[in-house]
Every structure is written in C-alpha cells, then in structure tokens.
Amino acid sequence: MIKGLYIHIPFCDQICTYCDFCKMVTSTHNKKEYMKALVKEMEYYSDLLEHIETIYIGGGTPSSIDDDLMDAFLDELDILVDMTHIKEFTIEANPNDITPNFLEILRKHHVTRVSMGVQSMSEDLLRFLGRTHTDEIVEHAIDLIKTSGLNFNLDFLYAIPGQSLEDLKKDLDYIKKFKAHHISYYSLILEDRTVLNYLINKHKVEDFPDDLAREYGELIDIELEKLGYHKYEFSNYAKAGYESKHNLIYWNLEEYLGIGLNASSQFNNTRMINPTKLSVYLKGIQDKSLTMHNIEDFNPKLETLLVGLRKTExxxxxxxxxxxxxxxxxxxxxxxxxxxxxxxxxxxxxxxxxxxxxxxxxxxxxxxx
Ligand code: SF4
Structure with missing residues (x-):
C-alpha cells in the first residue's frame, strides 16, 4: 500500500556550491510547463494515491515557484488527493521566499509543515555555500511561519570548510531561540560534480577534518538533547510527536510514489526512477510515453538494513x-x-x-x- 507521495520541483534561484541534487535555474515558461506536467503525471497515477497519508514537496526549491502558479498546482492536488486522510504535508522553502501570501496559500491547501533550509547563521559561511539569505531574513521568515501556525523544520549544516566552533555555537544559540519543531542537522558531505569538490581538489579550499566533524556532531547531539530534541535518525532531531512521518516511510522501507524529474518510487518490491533530463521528462508526459518509471536494482533485504539502521532505534x-x-x-x-x-x-x-x-x-x- 502506497503511503507517501513525493513531488519534486527541481528549480532554484541560485545553485549552491555543495549541492548535487537534481536542480536547475530556469525560465518562468519552463516552470509553468513543468507544473502542468506534474499534474498530468499525478492524474496518470491517481489510482495509487488512494491510501496516501503523507505528502512531501521537495526540490530544488519548491518555494521558488511563483505564488499564483503554486496556488493553481495545489488546487489540482486537492482534487486528486483526499486531504482528510493526510497526516502530514510538508513543503520545502527558502527563507527568501517566505511571505504572508505564500504561507496563506499553504494553509489554504492543507500544508501542515514547512521545511526551511537555513544551513548556517554566519554570513561568511552562507556566502561560501552560495546561499543568498541573511540571518535577518531567516529570523523574519521564522516569525512569519510561527504566526501562520504551521509547524516547521530547519535544515542546518556542520563541518562546513572554515566553520569555527564559535560559528557552530552561534547556530546552536539561534536554534534555542527559534524553537522549531524539528531540526535536520547534516554533516556537509563532499559530493562529486560540485563547485566545492572542485575547489578542494584544486587545494583552493581546505577540507574539514574528520575528527573535528565528529566533535561538532557530538556537541550538536548534546546541545539539542538539552533543548528537548530527541535524535531519532542519524541527522534528524524532533520534539516529541514531531518526527517526520514522510521520511519515516523511507526509513521503514514502506511504499511511496515519486512524481517529477528524477523522482524515485518504491512499491510492489520494485524501485523506479523518473528521467533526470527535463526535456526527456516533459516529452514523456506530453506523448504519454512516460507510463512507467525506469526500474532500478532493489534488494529489500539489504535496503531494510541500509535505511532502517539510520534510525536510532x-x-x-x-x-x-x-x-x-x-x-x-x-x-x-x-x-x-x-x-x-x-x-x-x-x-x-x-x-x-x-x-x-x-x-x-x-x-x-x-x-x-
Ligand atoms: S542546496 Fe537546495 S537551494 Fe541550493 S542548489 Fe541545492 S536544491 Fe537548490
């Protein structure tokens, strides 16, 4: 039984130096065409949406879509999914994009949770990562989310090249002040085909030492626990009852459907993935040739261990x-x-x-x- 629906929106306003996700900067025209394609793909799979309990719109940066276009897309989603069965509906957002109007649209369409990429509260590290927001923008965005009544997750990074202990403690002080329901705190991983990887390979930037990364990770565990966050996965911490229901579907190897560019699905003991090239995806939707995702190797006995052991339990x-x-x-x-x-x-x-x-x-x- 498919319990989770993931929708991928691959557009960003800028490309971060460390990012290897499926993302791109593109025109408004392409965004409109893509959002229409998402609706068509969901219509095609509408029979599979009957029992879903969670929805997650991720990216890329879903909030980079114009409000009117997002509003129209969520209208279509409302028609295709029985929202009375949805226990959690998350959308990822950049601090720059949080406005009262955006949040109003989310509330109107039954979104329950905003996941915001903060990454750091230090200006120089944000610029190094290629992020365009500032600490003031983050604080303002959080005030708006709190006023809206939505629950929220904040994404932070540690082990960023050049990150000092003071930088880390500053982030932890802000986390204390922000009082988010959920914190995702990832150690920055050096991925191939990223600007950061290039800079490190060319010795223009020094890689973060492994032993110091571990010290930072341990400090994060201690400080977040003091603030009442329960670590329930390698990189995820929640206040009681606010664990991510959608991500737990992945970590429990339950069934989910992924819609959009490069989105993966898993059901009937099969793992499938959509094309990674925008033109291929859009053409597949247009001429109805994207009737089934490409099948990937999937070994449930192994996968249960790989993802299940990520949970602290x-x-x-x-x-x-x-x-x-x-x-x-x-x-x-x-x-x-x-x-x-x-x-x-x-x-x-x-x-x-x-x-x-x-x-x-x-x-x-x-x-x-
Ligand atoms: S980290 Fe997020 S905002 Fe930055 S390029 Fe990747 S998907 Fe876009």
Whole structure:
C-alpha cells in the first residue's frame, strides 16, 4: 500500500556550491510547463494515491515557484488527493521566499509543515555555500511561519570548510531561540560534480577534518538533547510527536510514489526512477510515453538494513524475520563481528548502531553491500 507521495520541483534561484541534487535555474515558461506536467503525471497515477497519508514537496526549491502558479498546482492536488486522510504535508522553502501570501496559500491547501533550509547563521559561511539569505531574513521568515501556525523544520549544516566552533555555537544559540519543531542537522558531505569538490581538489579550499566533524556532531547531539530534541535518525532531531512521518516511510522501507524529474518510487518490491533530463521528462508526459518509471536494482533485504539502521532505534529483528522468512544474522552473518567490536548492539528486539557506531557506520555498510 502506497503511503507517501513525493513531488519534486527541481528549480532554484541560485545553485549552491555543495549541492548535487537534481536542480536547475530556469525560465518562468519552463516552470509553468513543468507544473502542468506534474499534474498530468499525478492524474496518470491517481489510482495509487488512494491510501496516501503523507505528502512531501521537495526540490530544488519548491518555494521558488511563483505564488499564483503554486496556488493553481495545489488546487489540482486537492482534487486528486483526499486531504482528510493526510497526516502530514510538508513543503520545502527558502527563507527568501517566505511571505504572508505564500504561507496563506499553504494553509489554504492543507500544508501542515514547512521545511526551511537555513544551513548556517554566519554570513561568511552562507556566502561560501552560495546561499543568498541573511540571518535577518531567516529570523523574519521564522516569525512569519510561527504566526501562520504551521509547524516547521530547519535544515542546518556542520563541518562546513572554515566553520569555527564559535560559528557552530552561534547556530546552536539561534536554534534555542527559534524553537522549531524539528531540526535536520547534516554533516556537509563532499559530493562529486560540485563547485566545492572542485575547489578542494584544486587545494583552493581546505577540507574539514574528520575528527573535528565528529566533535561538532557530538556537541550538536548534546546541545539539542538539552533543548528537548530527541535524535531519532542519524541527522534528524524532533520534539516529541514531531518526527517526520514522510521520511519515516523511507526509513521503514514502506511504499511511496515519486512524481517529477528524477523522482524515485518504491512499491510492489520494485524501485523506479523518473528521467533526470527535463526535456526527456516533459516529452514523456506530453506523448504519454512516460507510463512507467525506469526500474532500478532493489534488494529489500539489504535496503531494510541500509535505511532502517539510520534510525536510532534500529530495526526490529522479529519484523525482519517475518518479512524475509530468515533472521537478519542468517542473511548477514558478518554483522555479528560488529556486535563484538561494539559498533552495533541489540536492545530488546532491536538491532541498532551504538553511539560510537553511528560515526563509523560506513565500516558496517561497506561490509554488507
Ligand atoms: S542546496 Fe537546495 S537551494 Fe541550493 S542548489 Fe541545492 S536544491 Fe537548490
């Protein structure tokens, strides 16, 4: 049963130096054509939308779409989805785009949650990352979201090249003040084909040291816990009851449908992905040749471990056995050595990473892939 609907809007107003997501800067004309294509794709899959409980509009930067165009798109979504069954409806937004009108449109269309990319409250780091907002813009946006009554997540980054301990503490002080319902705090990962990767390879920028990244990560864990955030996934912290229902669908390997450029879907024990090229996607919608996503390799026994172990509670071993008719240690006997080396532990029915193991999880993943 498909529980989650993901909608990808790949447009951004600027391209960040570290980003390897599927995104582009484009014309208003292309945006209009794309939003129409999204509606057509959803209409095609309307039978699969019957039981969905969560919607997530991500990107790119969904808020870079003009308000009128977003309003019209959400009107169509209202027709296709029974909103009375939706438990969580998130949209990603940039601080620059948060206005009373934008928030009013979201409320009108049953959006429950805004996920805003802050990344840092230090001006020089924001410029280094290629972000165009300022700390004042972030503060104003948060005031507006709070007034609107929507619940909200803030995305932050650490281990940014050049980030000092003072920069990190400043971000944590602001987080205390902002009182968001949810915080996603990612360690900046150096991805291929990014400006940042090029700069580091050319020795124009110094990479962030691994040991310091771990120190920062541990400080974040401690400080967020003091503020009442429960760490429930490697990079995600929530106030009680505000864990992301949509992302938990991914981490529990439940079924979801992805709509739009490069969006992936998973149902019927199959993983599928849409084209990554805008012209191919739009043509596929236009001439109705995009009737099924391309099928990707998918190994549910492995994926359950890869995504499930990202949760701090880990995976239920009895549920694993029931689903795959064999225990997790029967399928992956090599996991036992990580119990001995204290990277994994068993807590009741759950297999999970230890706090040490979370930072060395790659050792486990490399062994089982
Ligand atoms: S990080 Fe977000 S805003 Fe920046 S280019 Fe990537 S998708 Fe766009």
């Amino acid at each position: 880990g995976i239920s071993m009895s549920a694993y056995k029931e689903r795959f008719k064999k225990g997790v240690f029967d399928i992956y006997p090599q996991l036992k050595k990580f119990l001995d080396s204290n990277l994994l532990e068993i807590q009741g029915d759950y297999l999970r990473f230890t706090s040490e193991g979370i930072y060395l999880s790659n050792q486990v993943y490399v062994d089982i892939i």
